Amino acid sequence: MLDIKFIRDNQEAVKKAITDKNIDLDLDHLLDVDQRRRSLLTELESLQATKNQVSKEIPKLSPEDKKVKLLEMKEVDAKSDELKTQLKEVLKEYEDLMAITPNIPSPETPIGKNDEGNVPWSYWSPQLGQVDPKDTDKIAQIPTKFDFEPKDHITLGKELDLIDTEAGVKTSGFRGYYLKNEAVLLHYALIWHAIKKMQEKSFNLFTTPVLVRDFALFGSGHFPFGKDEIYQIGNPGKLSDNDTRENQYLAGTSEPSLLAYHADKILDEKDLPIKMCGISPCFRSEVGSYGKDTKGIYRIHEFMKVEQVVICKADILESDKWLESMREIAQEMLMDLKLPHRVLNICTGDMGAGKYKMYDIETWMPARKNYGETHSDSNLTDWQARRLNIRYRDHEGKTKYAYTLNNTVIASPRILIAILENYQQKDGSIVIPEVLRPLVGKDVIKKQ
């Protein structure tokens, strides 16, 4: 959500954001609705003021004057009923339009229509370290080299009895899966490694509700844009269509729950930044991507994620700093695992309405012969905080909307694809990344 006053004062910038982010919104229409909203409010409030005034005088009036006044009031009531009806409609439209008005992207954000407009920002491999995105020779050397034909994670998973998608589909439906044996150990080792890291970096740890209310998903910006992506639970025990009790939803990430933890609060500037780390199962319907990634465990309906969220004061420079330090944490995870990866500066068309600046981190997945998205780092400035009413009192005693940011720490089992495929050996075994060996309890996964 943007401040309506900001929208009025910065129409060109907002229009540009709408165009660059491919949002279906006519800003002039919103401004027109806002104008009507305000004039109706003004008119209604002045009628109310008249009524209040008259009500005060009534007890002092003579019976005749009273009668006259009461007749006048009948007209005022009729008029104000009419205005209320109009206002209700206008307000509904206003709120719907405000909800989809995008945040202004950062000056460093590339302008582009879709993911093809994303710009590589840096590369990393265990051999080369940090690689400049312009150094094409070095970039070509980043992918893991094999002196044999590498297998994909599906084959590896089957041969080593680690992943069973056939049984998963039988039980759960399309995109179902079971993890087995060492894959289970790897899965939880990754999560444990991530949690411990976040605690060392003085993030507060949370297990979060996955079953959440509408407001949390609206607040994070997952509604109304990504509503299809979210599983709706409805009201268990709902008796009829007239039962208007709130629906509940299965969140696709712990971000909404972490943010909603501070909804409707006025924090103290001294308590900022608030660093939160959430661990939760995540559910995604993937309705928009039926044909994509239909094999294996790349695109699945349920997975586990360790997520980082920062709530900081309303300062672009400070929030930029947090975006970078959250990116570094995510990269540190991949460096711990010695996985080649790259950071993309996400363009306007691929970044989502609420975002100010966004990086994706993609990890090398040999069988795809490409990088696959494993992390997503975003600065939303005050766009989410306005929706969730997360404010703080600054050193002058003024209340301001806070800035919010989020990034993945680790999402599993997708990251297992990179581990299994990059760490596979000629003999069909898989070496376990060094940092995870103490947790998994062995060095290599071999065929029985």
Next chain:
RNA sequence: GGAAGCGUCGCAUAGUGGUCUAGUGCACACGCUUGGAAAGCGUGCAACCUGUCAAAGGGUUCGAGGGUUCGAAUCCCUCCGCUUCCGCCA
């Protein structure tokens, strides 16, 4: 599933039809005081609409909506949310 209660300006609380222009305490900000601090004293401290360079000023808002009434924080109805107790249960 059954029963009862609650929702007031960041927090806590007062207010049960006109005196509410919503009081008080805490927290917070500024000032006075002080060697410095605490305490004390004073002032300020909600959102929105209007107005303005900014302000002053005016107006609306007591979970949401509707009703009764000349007049509602207060009475009635519906909804939303919360709490407690009983039952069932991992």
